[in-house]
Amino acid sequence: MSPEPSPPAVASRATDVIHNIGYRSYDGPRLGRAYARRSLFLQSLRGAYGLGRSAKSKVLPMILFAVMCLPAAIMVAVAVTTGLDELPVDYTAYASFLLPVISIFIAAVAPQTVSLDLRFKIVPLYFSRPIERADYVSAKFTALSSALFVFTAVPVVILYAGALLAKLDFVDQTKGFAQGLLAAAAFSLLYAAIGLAVAALTPRRGFGVAAIIAVFTIPYTLVSALQAIAEEQGSIDATGWLGLASPGTLMDGLQGKFLGGTTEFPGGRQLTGGEGVVYLLVIAAAIAGSYLLLLRRYRKAGL
Amino acid sequence: MDPLPPGDVRRYTNALAFLPVTVIATQSLTMRYPRVTALDRLTVDITPGVTGLVGANGAGKSTLIKILLGLSPATEGTASVLGMDVSRDGGAIRERVGYMPEHDCLPPDVSATEFVVHMARMSGLPPTAARERTADTLRHVGLYEERYRAMGGYSTGMKQRVKLAQALVHDPRLVLLDEPTNGLDPVGRDDMLDLIRRVYTDFGISVLVTSHLLGELERTCDHVVVIDGGKLLRASTTADFTQDAALLAVEVTDTDTHPDGTAALRTALTSAGLTLQAPTEAGAPGSGHLLLVDVGAAGGADAGADAVHDTVRDAVADLGLGLIRMEHRRHHISEVFQDDTPAPQLELAGTRPQEGGSDDVA
Structure with a gap:
C-alpha cells in the first residue's frame, strides 16, 4: 500500500474534467461506393414517406398510405365478421381499384425523390463523393420502386392476413397472394421508372407533379375510351393492341393474362398468348427506356 | 515527385501527411470544349497548405476543380490529386477530398445535422462515425443549437458554415472550396477566412480555395496560383506575390x-x-x-x-x-485582367514565372 493515498485520488478526479480536445482526425473504415449507394437508397426511401424531413412533408404520403390501406382493412373486417367464403376483391385487382390514389402518391413522391436534388443543387455534392452517376440513378430508382412496392403490397398483405383469419382456403389464398405481390412488384417497377423519368425533367416540383398526373391519367382515359369505341364497332381484337398505349392498361392486361386476375377491358376480355408476350415486351421496354432516359439526364447534370 | 501506385499512396498517406509532397500536380492539362478552351496546357504543382486559385470569371477555375475530382476527363495532359491519377482513381480521390460548391446546395426542409450526417455516409462513413463526426464538425465550424433547425431559416453565413462542414465531415486530406466568401458581409467574410486558415493550421487539411479577390487570399493563403483564360499566369508564395503586386x-x-x-x-x-x-x-x-x-x-x-x-x-x-x-x-485581381491595362500586368506576371514557380511551389 502506498503511504500517500490522496494524490492518486486527486489525479483521478482531474480526469473527469471536460477538455476541449480540438480537431480529431478519422482513422476508421471508409466503406466506399456500394455503401454510399445503399445510404442514398435508404435516405430516398425514407424521404418518400417524409421520414427525416419536416412534419409538413410527412402529411401527404402518410394520409395517402392510410387511404390506400383503409379499404383493405374494411374488406377484411367484413369478410371476418360475416364469414364470406371469398374476399370481395382479387389480390391483383386491388391496385387498379385504387389507381387514382396511387397516381397521386407517385405524383407527390417522384418529384420529392429527384426534383429537390436538382432544384437545390444537391446533385453536384453527390457527384463530388465516391458514387458515380449510374449509382445515383440506380439508388433513386430502387428507392422509388421500393416506396411504391410498400405502398401497393401492404394492402395486399392486409387482405391476405384477413383471409387467413377468416379461415378461407389456404392454398387458394396463398396463390392469390403471391400473384398479388408479383403484380405489385411489376406495377412498382413500371410506374417508378416512368414517374422518375418525368420528374427528373424539371427541377420545379409543381411541374413535376402536374406532368406525372397527366402521364398516368390522360393516356389511360383515352385508351379506355378508344377500347369502348372499338368494342361498339365490333372490333374487339383491337382492344388488346390499344391497351399497349397506356401504363394503366398495360398493367391491367398483364395481371389479367398472367396473374389470374380479371381485366377492366370491355367485356372483361383476356389477352391472347401473342398479345401477352407483346405486353411483357412493351412493359420491359418502357422500364428500360425510362431508365436510360434517366441515365442520360444525369450524364450532363453535375458540377 | 512521380506518384506512387495509388494503393501504396493510400496506405502511406498518414505517414506522409506532413512531408512536403504535392497534393495536386497537373502536367500540360488541357480542356477544350467545342467553342472554348477552358484550360490551356496548365502545369502546376500545389504543396500542402492553403493555396489560393485566383482568376476572373470564366478563367477555368471550376473546370479545373471538375477535373481534379475526376468528374470530367481532360482533353490532354495529366493531373494527380494526393498522388492518385484523376483519370483512373476518381472514386478513391473523392473519398479523401472534400468539395464545397460556390452555389447554394442545401435542402431547406432538412436540419443541418440530418444533412451533414447523410453527406458523411455518402462519403463512406459508417452510421455511428457519421453522427459523431457531424457533431464535431458542426461545432468546429461554429454551428451550435441551430443545427437542429431546418436550414431554410439560416442566414447566408450559417449556410456557408454548413457547406464547409459537409466538405470536412469525412476528414478529407484536401478540400476544394469554390468561392467560399461569396455573398458574405465583411464580418462574415473575415470569419470564413479565419476558419479556412484553421482548416489547415488546426485540422491539418490542405485547402485549395478559389476567389476572384486577391486581397482576401493574401491573408489566408500560403501560395497563390493565378490563371487567366485557362493559362497559368503566376504561381508563387503569397509573400512574393503581394510584394510584387503592391x-x-x-x-x-x-x-x-x-x-x-x-x-x-x-x-x-x-x-x-x-x-x-x-x-x-x-x-x-x-x-x-x-x-x-x-x-x-x-x-x-x-x-x-x-x-x-x-x-x-x-x-x-x-x-x-x-x-x-x-x-x-493590393491589386484587386480584376485590375489584373482589365482590358485597358493588360500589357504591363502581363509583363509583371511574366518576369519570374519559372524561378518563382520552382523554388516556392515544387
Whole structure:
C-alpha cells in the first residue's frame, strides 16, 4: 500500500474534467461506393414517406398510405365478421381499384425523390463523393420502386392476413397472394421508372407533379375510351393492341393474362398468348427506356 | 515527385501527411470544349497548405476543380490529386477530398445535422462515425443549437458554415472550396477566412480555395496560383506575390504654388524613375486625386520598396505639398485582367514565372 493515498485520488478526479480536445482526425473504415449507394437508397426511401424531413412533408404520403390501406382493412373486417367464403376483391385487382390514389402518391413522391436534388443543387455534392452517376440513378430508382412496392403490397398483405383469419382456403389464398405481390412488384417497377423519368425533367416540383398526373391519367382515359369505341364497332381484337398505349392498361392486361386476375377491358376480355408476350415486351421496354432516359439526364447534370 | 501506385499512396498517406509532397500536380492539362478552351496546357504543382486559385470569371477555375475530382476527363495532359491519377482513381480521390460548391446546395426542409450526417455516409462513413463526426464538425465550424433547425431559416453565413462542414465531415486530406466568401458581409467574410486558415493550421487539411479577390487570399493563403483564360499566369508564395503586386496609394493637397498638386507630384515621380498606374476609372470618386505608385516594379526586393517610399516622401516635401495619405494597396485581381491595362500586368506576371514557380511551389 502506498503511504500517500490522496494524490492518486486527486489525479483521478482531474480526469473527469471536460477538455476541449480540438480537431480529431478519422482513422476508421471508409466503406466506399456500394455503401454510399445503399445510404442514398435508404435516405430516398425514407424521404418518400417524409421520414427525416419536416412534419409538413410527412402529411401527404402518410394520409395517402392510410387511404390506400383503409379499404383493405374494411374488406377484411367484413369478410371476418360475416364469414364470406371469398374476399370481395382479387389480390391483383386491388391496385387498379385504387389507381387514382396511387397516381397521386407517385405524383407527390417522384418529384420529392429527384426534383429537390436538382432544384437545390444537391446533385453536384453527390457527384463530388465516391458514387458515380449510374449509382445515383440506380439508388433513386430502387428507392422509388421500393416506396411504391410498400405502398401497393401492404394492402395486399392486409387482405391476405384477413383471409387467413377468416379461415378461407389456404392454398387458394396463398396463390392469390403471391400473384398479388408479383403484380405489385411489376406495377412498382413500371410506374417508378416512368414517374422518375418525368420528374427528373424539371427541377420545379409543381411541374413535376402536374406532368406525372397527366402521364398516368390522360393516356389511360383515352385508351379506355378508344377500347369502348372499338368494342361498339365490333372490333374487339383491337382492344388488346390499344391497351399497349397506356401504363394503366398495360398493367391491367398483364395481371389479367398472367396473374389470374380479371381485366377492366370491355367485356372483361383476356389477352391472347401473342398479345401477352407483346405486353411483357412493351412493359420491359418502357422500364428500360425510362431508365436510360434517366441515365442520360444525369450524364450532363453535375458540377 | 512521380506518384506512387495509388494503393501504396493510400496506405502511406498518414505517414506522409506532413512531408512536403504535392497534393495536386497537373502536367500540360488541357480542356477544350467545342467553342472554348477552358484550360490551356496548365502545369502546376500545389504543396500542402492553403493555396489560393485566383482568376476572373470564366478563367477555368471550376473546370479545373471538375477535373481534379475526376468528374470530367481532360482533353490532354495529366493531373494527380494526393498522388492518385484523376483519370483512373476518381472514386478513391473523392473519398479523401472534400468539395464545397460556390452555389447554394442545401435542402431547406432538412436540419443541418440530418444533412451533414447523410453527406458523411455518402462519403463512406459508417452510421455511428457519421453522427459523431457531424457533431464535431458542426461545432468546429461554429454551428451550435441551430443545427437542429431546418436550414431554410439560416442566414447566408450559417449556410456557408454548413457547406464547409459537409466538405470536412469525412476528414478529407484536401478540400476544394469554390468561392467560399461569396455573398458574405465583411464580418462574415473575415470569419470564413479565419476558419479556412484553421482548416489547415488546426485540422491539418490542405485547402485549395478559389476567389476572384486577391486581397482576401493574401491573408489566408500560403501560395497563390493565378490563371487567366485557362493559362497559368503566376504561381508563387503569397509573400512574393503581394510584394510584387503592391501599390502605394498617395494623396496630396493642392497649394498656391501647385494648384493641381496631384499632377505636379505625378510629373515629379515619373521623372524620378517610378512607374505610376494610369489614372483609373474617371467615374470613381476621388480617383483623380489618388496616385498609385508601383512598388514592385522598382525591383521587388525590400530595399526597392523602401527606396520607393523615400522617393515619394522627398518628392512631396520638395514640392511643399501636404501629404493626406500614403498607404499600401493590393491589386484587386480584376485590375489584373482589365482590358485597358493588360500589357504591363502581363509583363509583371511574366518576369519570374519559372524561378518563382520552382523554388516556392515544387
